[in-house]
Amino acid sequence: MAKTNLNKYTVAEKLNKMDVDVITLQIVSHGNACSDNEVIFQGDEIENAVPINGGTCILQSVGLLDDDNHGGAIDLVFFDSDVELDDSADGTVIDAADGTIPDSILGIVTITNYFNGVAWKYGHKENIGLVLKAAAGSRSIYVAGVNRSGGALTWTASGIRLKLGLLKD
Numbered sequence: 001m002a003k004t005n006l007n008k009y010t011v012a013e014k015l016n017k018m019d020v021d022v023i024t025l026q027i028v029s030h031g032n033a034c035s036d037n038e039v040i041f042q043g044d045e046i047e048n049a050v051p052i053n054g055g056t057c058i059l060q061s062v063g064l065l066d067d068d069n070h071g072g073a074i075d076l077v078f079f080d081s082d083v084e085l086d087d088s089a090d091g092t093v094i095d096a097a098d099g100t101i102p103d104s105i106l107g108i109v110t111i112t113n114y115f116n117g118v119a120w121k122y123g124h125k126e127n128i129g130l131v132l133k134a135a136a137g138s139r140s141i142y143v144a145g146v147n148r149s150g151g152a153l154t155w156t157a158s159g160i161r162l163k164l165g166l167l168k169d
Contacts, residue, residue: 018167018168018169019051019167019168020165020166020167020168021165021166021168022163022164022165022166023046023047023048023049023163023164023166024161024162024163024164025044025046025143025161025162025163025164026158026161027040027041027044027145027158027159027160027161027162028041028044028157028158029041029155029156029157029158029159029160030157031154031155031156031157032154033152033153033154034147034152034153034154034155035147035151035152036147036148036149036150036151036152037146037147037148038146038147039085039086039144039145039146039147040074040145040146040147040155040160041144041145041155041160042084042085042086042144042145043082043083043084043142043144044142044143044144045082045140045141045142046140046141046142046143046164047139047140048139048140049132049134049139049140049141049164049166049168050132050133050134050139050140050141050168050169051139051168051169052139053134053136053137053138053139054133054134054135054136054137054138055133055134055139055168055169056131056132056133056134056169057131057132057141057166057167057168057169058129058130058131058132058166058167058169059078059107059109059128059129059130059131059132059164059165059166060126060127060128060129060165060166060167061124061125061126061127061128061163061164061165062076062109062111062123062124062125062128062162062163062164062165063122063123063124063162063163063164063165064076064111064122064123064124064160064161064162064163065120065121065122065160065161065162065163066114066120066121066122066123066155066159066160067120067156067158067159067160067161068120068153068154068155068156068159068160069117069119069120069121070121070149070153070155071114071116071121071123072147072148072149072150072151072153073110073111073112073147073148073149073150074110074111074123074145074146074147074148074149075108075109075110075145075146075148076108076109076110076111076143076144076145076162077105077108077143077144077145077146078105078106078107078108078109078130078132078141078142078143079104079105079106079141079142079143079144080104080106080132080133080134080135080138080141080142081104081135081138081142082142083101083104083142084144085101085144085146106130106131106132106133106141107130107131107132109125109128109130110125110148111123111124111125113125126165132166143162145160
């Protein structure tokens with residue numbers, strides 16, 4: 001069991017060492033049509049998501065710019081290492097038989113509400129409070145996306161951008 005040292009830092013030291021960051025991530029989709037429950041993108045690295053190797057951060061907000069103008073529900077799956085949700089030839093089917101996936105999942109954020117732009121949509125979720133912890137020896141977190149729209153959609157290779165609001169500890 002992990003032991004928490006509540007007296008490691010004074011209140012002033014703790015507040016002064018916390019940092020707020022917004023990281024923009026250009027997602028690379030495989031560009032294939034994705035049926036409902038299929039993988040849109042996987043293994044995208046969020047570099048320097050945590051301040052030290054094996055460190056933690058809190059995901060406070062996610063913005064998702066959908067340049068393809070779909071606005072469909074998307075699950076964002078966060079991992080502590082670079083794993084794939086599938087190992088199919090086209091990269092779209094979730095392979096539940098892969099036992100390494102559940103152990104690496106840090107959490108899931110679902111984007112369902114979108115602002116309707118002229119030829120794009122912007123989904124946003126705030127006050128998430130999801131704690132993310134990088135693997136030992138790494139400062140990166142990884143993210144994959146799963147289509148939960150209820151239908152088949154095709155995202156272009158660069159049709160999704162994420163803006164992640166992080167509180168780094």
